[in-house]
Amino acid sequence: MTHAFLYLTACSLKNRLWRRLRRLREPRYLAGLVVGLLYLYWFVVRNQMRAPRRGRMDLTWLTSFAPDIVVGGAVLLWVVAVLVWLWPFATRTWTFTAAEVQFFFTAPLTRRQLLNYKLLRSQVGLLFSVLIASLFTGAARAAVAGRWSLLLGGWLLFAAIFLHILGANLTKSSFRAPASRVPWLAWASATLMIVVSGLLCGTYLVHARALVSRPLNDAIFGIVELGRVGAAPFALWPFRAVLAPIFAETPLAFARALGPALVVLVLNYVWVLWSDANLEDAASAAEQRQAQGRSAPAPVVRPAPFSLAARGRVETAILWKNTILLGRYVSLRLVVRVSIPVVVMAVVFGLNSKGGSLAPLLLMLTVFATVVGPFMIRNDLRHDLQRLAVLKTWPISGRELLVGELLAPTFLLSAIVWFLLAVTLALSPAWKDGPIDAVGRAALLVSVGLLAPMLIAGQVIIQNAAVVLFPGWIATGGARARGIEAMGQNMLMFAGTLLALAIGVLPASAIAGGLGYVLYLFLGWPGLLPATMLLASILVVEAGLVVMWLGRVLERTDPAQVEIAE
Amino acid sequence: MIVVEGLTKMYGSLKAVDALSFSVSRGEVIGLIGPNGAGKTSTLKCMVGIQAPTSGSVRIDGRDIVTDAVEAKRRLAFMPDEPQLFEYLTVREHLNLVARLYGVADYAGRVPRLLEELELSGKESALPGELSRGMKQKLAIACGLLHDPPVLLFDEPLTGLDPLGIRRMKQTIVDRARAGAAVVVSSHLLHLVEEICTRILIIHRGTKIADGSLEELAARSDLSAAGSDLEQIFLRATGQAETDRAS
Numbered sequence: 097m098t099h100a101f102l103y104l105t106a107c108s109l110k111n112r113l114w115r116r117l118r119r120l121r122e123p124r125y126l127a128g129l130v131v132g133l134l135y136l137y138w139f140v141v142r143n144q145m146r147a148p149r150r151g152r153m154d155l156t157w158l159t160s161f162a163p164d165i166v167v168g169g170a171v172l173l174w175v176v177a178v179l180v181w182l183w184p185f186a187t188r189t190w191t192f193t194a195a196e197v198q199f200f201f202t203a204p205l206t207r208r209q210l211l212n213y214k215l216l217r218s219q220v221g222l223l224f225s226v227l228i229a230s231l232f233t234g235a236a237r238a239a240v241a242g243r244w245s246l247l248l249g250g251w252l253l254f255a256a257i258f259l260h261i262l263g264a265n266l267t268k269s270s271f272r273a274p275a276s277r278v279p280w281l282a283w284a285s286a287t288l289m290i291v292v293s294g295l296l297c298g299t300y301l302v303h304a305r306a307l308v309s310r311p312l313n314d315a316i317f318g319i320v321e322l323g324r325v326g327a328a329p330f331a332l333w334p335f336r337a338v339l340a341p342i343f344a345e346t347p348l349a350f351a352r353a354l355g356p357a358l359v360v361l362v363l364n365y366v367w368v369l370w371s372d373a374n375l376e377d378a379a380s381a382a383e384q385r386q387a388q389g390r391s392a393p394a395p396v397v398r399p400a401p402f403s404l405a406a407r408g409r410v411e412t413a414i415l416w417k418n419t420i421l422l423g424r425y426v427s428l429r430l431v432v433r434v435s436i437p438v439v440v441m442a443v444v445f446g447l448n449s450k451g452g453s454l455a456p457l458l459l460m461l462t463v464f465a466t467v468v469g470p471f472m473i474r475n476d477l478r479h480d481l482q483r484l485a486v487l488k489t490w491p492i493s494g495r496e497l498l499v500g501e502l503l504a505p506t507f508l509l510s511a512i513v514w515f516l517l518a519v520t521l522a523l524s525p526a527w528k529d530g531p532i533d534a535v536g537r538a539a540l541l542v543s544v545g546l547l548a549p550m551l552i553a554g555q556v557i558i559q560n561a562a563v564v565l566f567p568g569w570i571a572t573g574g575a576r577a578r579g580i581e582a583m584g585q586n587m588l589m590f591a592g593t594l595l596a597l598a599i600g601v602l603p604a605s606a607i608a609g610g611l612g613y614v615l616y617l618f619l620g621w622p623g624l625l626p627a628t629m630l631l632a633s634i635l636v637v638e639a640g641l642v643v644m645w646l647g648r649v650l651e652r653t654d655p656a657q658v659e660i661a662e
Numbered sequence: 663m664i665v666v667e668g669l670t671k672m673y674g675s676l677k678a679v680d681a682l683s684f685s686v687s688r689g690e691v692i693g694l695i696g697p698n699g700a701g702k703t704s705t706l707k708c709m710v711g712i713q714a715p716t717s718g719s720v721r722i723d724g725r726d727i728v729t730d731a732v733e734a735k736r737r738l739a740f741m742p743d744e745p746q747l748f749e750y751l752t753v754r755e756h757l758n759l760v761a762r763l764y765g766v767a768d769y770a771g772r773v774p775r776l777l778e779e780l781e782l783s784g785k786e787s788a789l790p791g792e793l794s795r796g797m798k799q800k801l802a803i804a805c806g807l808l809h810d811p812p813v814l815l816f817d818e819p820l821t822g823l824d825p826l827g828i829r830r831m832k833q834t835i836v837d838r839a840r841a842g843a844a845v846v847v848s849s850h851l852l853h854l855v856e857e858i859c860t861r862i863l864i865i866h867r868g869t870k871i872a873d874g875s876l877e878e879l880a881a882r883s884d885l886s887a888a889g890s891d892l893e894q895i896f897l898r899a900t901g902q903a904e905t906d907r908a909s
Contacts, residue, residue: 394791395750406761406769413762417751424750486746488712490763491735651731654713656673 101213109220116568124565132588135595140231162343167323168316170335174296176257177335179436180264181289208369215368218258226250228587245350249342252357256338259364266371281370295331334360395424410492414500415507418475422504458520465512466548470555471590473505477560481567484655495647498560502643505556510549517545536621543628550635551597557639558596561646562589564653600642604634663688663813663844664709668718671704671868678704680868681718686844686861688812691835693855693862694848697900701868702848703743706815709846710740722813736764739806743818745798747790753777754786756805764809776804779834781827795822803831807838814838815846820854832858856892864899872899 120126192200192214200210226247230239235246263285270282299322300307307318323332337356344350401419404412480487480501487497521541532540563570570589608631615623664686671679679701686692694702707713709720711727711734720727725734747756754773761769777783780800790798799822806814816835820828836858839845849855855862862879864872872879872895879899880890888894 395789397752397787397789400755404758404762406758406767407765408762410763413759416762417748417755417759420755421748421750483746483748485707485712485742489710489735489740491732492763493732652714656707656713 098212101209101216104213105216105220108217119568125568128566128569132592135591136231139591139595159343159345164317164320166336166339166343167332168320169339170332171296171319171323173257173335173339174292174332177260177264177289178293180261181268181286183432211369215259215262215365219255222254222258223251226254232587232591243345245344246342248350249339249344249353249357252341252354252361253338256357256361256364259361259368263364263368263371266368270371279371281367285367285371292331292334295327299326299328299331334363395421398423410490410496411500411503414497415503418479418501418504419508421479422473422475422508455520455523458516458523462513462516462520462544462548465509465516466551467555469509469512470505470552470559471593473508474559475504476501476556477563478570481563484653488655493647494649494651495644498564498643498647498650502553502556502560506549506553509552513548513552514545517541517548532621539621539624543624546628546632550632550639551601553639554597554600554635555593557642557646558593558600561596561642562592564646564650600638601635604631604638607631607634663723664846665721666705666709666718667721669705669708669715669720670717671701671708671713672716678868679708679715679865682865682868682870683718684863684870684873686813686846688842688844689839690861691839691845691847691859693859694846694865695850695852695855695862695896696865699867700865702865703817704868705865706740706817706846706848710738710815711735712740736809737811738813738815739809739811740815741799741803741806741817741819743821745790745802747798747801749790752787752789753782753793753801753804756801757808760805760808766809769808772808772810776807779830780804781830796824796827799823800827803834807834812842813844815848817848818851819847819849820851852892852896862892864896866900 120129192210200213229235230247230250235243235250239247267282267285270278271286300319303318303322303325307315307322310318322328329336333356337353337360340353341350341357344353400416401423402416404416477498490497492500521538559570608627611630612624612627615626617623666685667683669679669682670677682701682705684692694705696702704713708715709722709727711731714728720734722734723737725737727734748759751759757769757773757776760766766772774783777786780803782797782800782804785793785797790801793801799819803816803819814835819831819835823831832854835845835847839860847855847859856876861875862872863870864879872882872885874882876890876892876895879885879892879895880888885895885898888898
């Protein structure tokens with residue numbers, strides 16, 4: 097049966113590559129690829145090539161810090177593992193496609209064989225993610241220079257993480273059964289995780305007071321040091337084992353490190369295979385979702401945000417529709433997901449806050465909402481493209497459709513940013529010792545408040561432009577590329593968006609920046625406001641031109657030619 | 663009301679629709695039939711602006727679907743074979759959205775009548791995921807009928823409907839035509855076409871091979887042997903076309 101799965105995986109990979117190559121016959125995809133490759137070369141590869149030539153790449157820093165990085169990384173992996181275990185919802189690691197359900201669930205296959213197939217398929221995505229991550233981190237250059245352990249070790253690490261997430265989810269599913277029917281392996285693995293976490297928590301709690309009293313940088317080194325104290329090295333052993341091959345300097349060292357890493361990998365693999373009792377239930381749920389034609393959770397009816405009159409601008413109708421969309425998919429899961437980084441940041445800043453000021457945290461959240469928010473909030477054309485045939489029957493122009501689609505995420509994120517800035521402004525009297533007086537702080541925050549919506553709108557436009565121009569490259573609808581195997585794709589998209597945003601914003605910023613500097617010399621901080629308004633005006637004009645052009649492209653887009661990304 | 667002239671649609675090198683011309687007047691119900699892959703759905707999609715014709719033109723009430731798309735689309739409704747609904751909007755919200763898009767000022771009064779006509783009363787707050795396949799089809803049709811368009815295009819309108827729903831749907835189509843709408847029905851259900859259509863258009867490999875009322879088709883010399891049974895006429899016409907093609 098392995099041969100059949102290998103055959104399917106190889107054929108799928110070959111056909112997918114072939115289809116993507118054929119897509120390059122369209123000039124826009126070819127142009128997109130050329131720009132993407134140029135970007136990768138110019139900003140990533142070229143910088144790394146400037147390092148000393150092959151064989152003489154300076155990796156001494158890596159060598160000298162490797163022991164600390166391994167221990168620190170092991171602690172981080174342990175935290176990730178704890179989060180995976182505590183996460184109240186199962187991930188979609190085992191989602192089967194409609195075709196897989198149709199062919200495999202009716203075929204004489206064991207659940208174990210199905211699981212092996214999913215593990216096999218995941219390796220393609222993992223390998224791609226490792227390669228992309230290696231380009232951005234310099235590991236690719238190091239591999240060329242002889243440190244191929246970075247790539248191989250990275251793949252091992254990703255595979256181990258993937259297996260552990262799958263095993264943890266299967267084990268958690270087991271605990272939904274009555275206690276008497278929970279398999280012994282589920283109890284054993286949960287107990288092991290509790291023991292490991294108990295040992296590590298004990299170590300860190302004993303030294304918590306000393307850690308908190310140290311500055312952030314020292315505290316991080318303190319965390320690493322504590323990973324070598326008492327029982328912590330034993331508890332961290334599996335995490336250190338899967339990290340160690342990455343930092344092996346020589347083939348011999350790699351071979352030595354490979355043994356323990358493979359032991360951990362194989363143990364996780366066996367654990368997953370023996371935990372497959374609930375795979376069928378989970379897969380059945382996936383099958384049901386597939387049958388219902390939706391990969392996202394079911395929407396919950398909640399009141400519409402505002403009532404829609406029968407007459408008025410059509411853009412408002414699309415805003416209304418997309419705001420309803422967001423409201424009906426907000427769930428505890430989403431709130432937990434968004435809250436985790438916020439809580440982590442709050443703890444980190446709380447530990448280091450001398451005056452108890454929340455301002456740095458609030459400003460960081462503002463940046464987060466502005467830069468990352470447009471990637472997370474997708475109630476626009478990224479969700480609607482699969483309904484393009486319906487949208488094209490509406491009696492509205494492409495520009496009206498596009499503007500309507502852009503409004504919901506832009507308004508929502510702008511409202512969040514303005515709220516954060518208003519709270520920051522309200523708390524600002526607390527920073528009496530700061531370098532900027534009250535008027536200056538107000539001017540700065542108002543400037544940020546004016547510019548943030550422009551930057552948000554800019555990113556939303558870029559994301560929607562990517563969907564219109566390269567529908568085959570962007571995940572649309574409720575389905576999104578998730579997990580570590582999709583990390584490479586997400587990194588490329590993020591980098592591409594920031595590059596496009598920089599191209600759009602930098603020239604205008606240079607003009608407005610010059611004006612702002614001159615005005616600052618005469619007026620002080622309030623001089624920023626006219627410059628900000630000039631910058632905002634230029635960005636509005638730019639956005640308007642892009643939207644008009646994209647609207648025309650959208651009108652010419654044939655839904656039959658829109659190849660939805662997998 | 664509908665004028666299609668020299669409509670051609672290419673997908674790469676494949677010619678799905680080949681210089682197709684026909685017109686539909688007010689009150690007329692035209693049945694668009696043909697074998698699988700004949701180009702029926704491509705024709706409908708070009709007629710409603712989902713796809714742009716490779717060449718030729720489609721005019722809806724005098725408005726070109728390409729150059730005056732917004733005004734043309736305001737005058738038509740397209741009911742696809744697979745209802746395309748927003749899974750997060752309730753039945754009432756779908757109608758509310760359509761009302762705004764088409765500027766139906768008195769939609770509040772129309773909605774109850776329409777829901778009653780399509781047997782959706784009581785389902786106003788339901789999401790599409792809570793509706794059966796047939797009900798989703800009815801909701802898509804309700805959305806199409808809300809703005810009372812003078813041009814209606816149905817692609818397999820009876821798919822998923824129960825016997826009572828089928829009877830009501832046929833009556834709805836006929837009633838709209840009697841009220842002055844120009845209707846195009848694409849279907850493989852020849853008895854439906856025979857029952858409600860005033861004219862039949864048979865297409866094969868993208869080209870028109872027969873056009874006329876059932877009586878006119880039956881009277882054609884090359885089809886007269888089929889009698890007045892549409893199924894026989896259809897088989898003979900498409901078979902004849904294949905023979906002509908082979909020779």
